[in-house]
């Protein structure tokens with residue numbers, strides 16, 4: 001089978017790229033190792049999408065997604081104007097319909113065994129997970145939307161290596177059975193200066209967001225409750241590293257948790273692979289403790305229970321590809337407009353650290369721009385990376401990795417490929 005474009009990985013970046021390519025009339029295949037689209041948005045329970053004030057370039061996919069999701073009751077608009085409070089379950093079929101509407105071929109549950117460089121472009125040797133069927137796919141253009149640069153790795157290409165630190169990883173989860181009105185009334189009262197708390201009514205339902213971290217550089221309304229829970233053994237100190245909660249569109253009594261952080265185990269494992277698994281096991285224990293804390297200390301959570309633990313690890317950054325032009329912190333700080341703009345954003349450099357007071361949240365007062373060349377392989381003009389594995393410095397990636405930006409990266413590459421093919 002021959003394609004103009006194959007996109008590997010159906011996260012925010014990959015799905016936007018595939019949808020835009022197919023919409024432009026290119027013969028497009030989207031391959032995904034999971035059984036639905038969304039990546040961190042769905043499997044990772046990363047909801048809601050962060051609001052960006054200034055994004056206005058390459059947003060066709062986002063606008064189409066909002067329209068399609070609104071029609072299926074899979075999103076709502078929050079009081080700050082953020083339209084992207086998605087429901088992580090219903091959005092899966094919204095993605096399917098959008099791809100079908102533009103005649104994009106989809107292969108779920110496939111793995112890539114091998115990739116060869118050919119005169120046509122690339123030849124992919126795929127295998128289906130369920131019935132172990134082999135497929136050979138040829139494509140002129142190949143897009144890595146795997147989040148971790150797995151296609152570049154298969155092609156033995158090098159990655160950027162400029163970070164001495166790593167972003168911390170989180171394991172998100174949902175609690176259901178929450179009395180959202182009771183909690184919202186209570187948290188708005190104790191966080192009366194609205195330091196970190198927001199709340200609003202949407203379609204007759206109460207929604208909210210609030211947070212607490214163990215960082216000492218600001219005041220937190222929930223601090224006394226965390227301190228009491230640590231003192232009585234409900235929580236251990238590291239459970240309090242980062243706590244952030246949001247209500248969920250279309251789930252009346254559910255709350256999404258942007259935590260716990262997976263912190264390095266106290267006794268270091270002898271091998272990194274084993275250490276990660278230890279962290280995952282500890283993450284689930286941590287979720288149980290946080291749930292017990294919510295039941296005991298948070299008004300409205302008395303009868304709440306853990307209803308979903310993400311089946312995709314919340315990894316913020318792993319590998320970044322070597323591109324034609326590396327996106328740098330200097331690009332963010334200067335706000336210089338490159339010739340070929342992939343996206344415009346005002347999102348801050350946002351490094352989540354595993355150390356107390358170790359994180360960074362650095363805002364700029366201006367809009368900054370990502371050059372398209374940060375998404376094109378240094379070595380091959382027909383090979384691209386979109387999403388969190390783009391060609392960016394570590395701290396620059398920490399600003400550009402949000403979902404809205406990932407949508408735009410996918411769209412920018414799709415439009416570039418379409419202009420090469422269609423003229």
Ligand SMILES: Cc1cc2nc3c(=O)[nH]c(=O)nc-3n(C[C@H](O)[C@H](O)[C@H](O)COP(=O)(O)OP(=O)(O)OC[C@H]3O[C@@H](n4cnc5c(N)ncnc54)[C@H](O)[C@@H]3O)c2cc1C
Pocket residue numbers: 008009010011012013014031032033034037038039040041046047048049050110111112145146147150169170171172258313314315316386387388389401402403404406
């Ligand atoms: C804990 C956490 C909290 C965050 N909070 C926010 C937030 O509040 N708001 C916000 O906007 N952003 C947030 N982000 C950032 C944002 O969610 C991610 O950067 C973004 O979703 C990444 O999208 P992506 O398409 O690059 O990759 P992913 O979402 O990781 O998608 C990659 C896809 O590729 C698939 N895949 C992997 N390997 C293969 C393969 N070999 N073949 C085929 N398919 C493959 C995966 O199954 C997955 O579907 C957060 C991230 C994390 C981890």
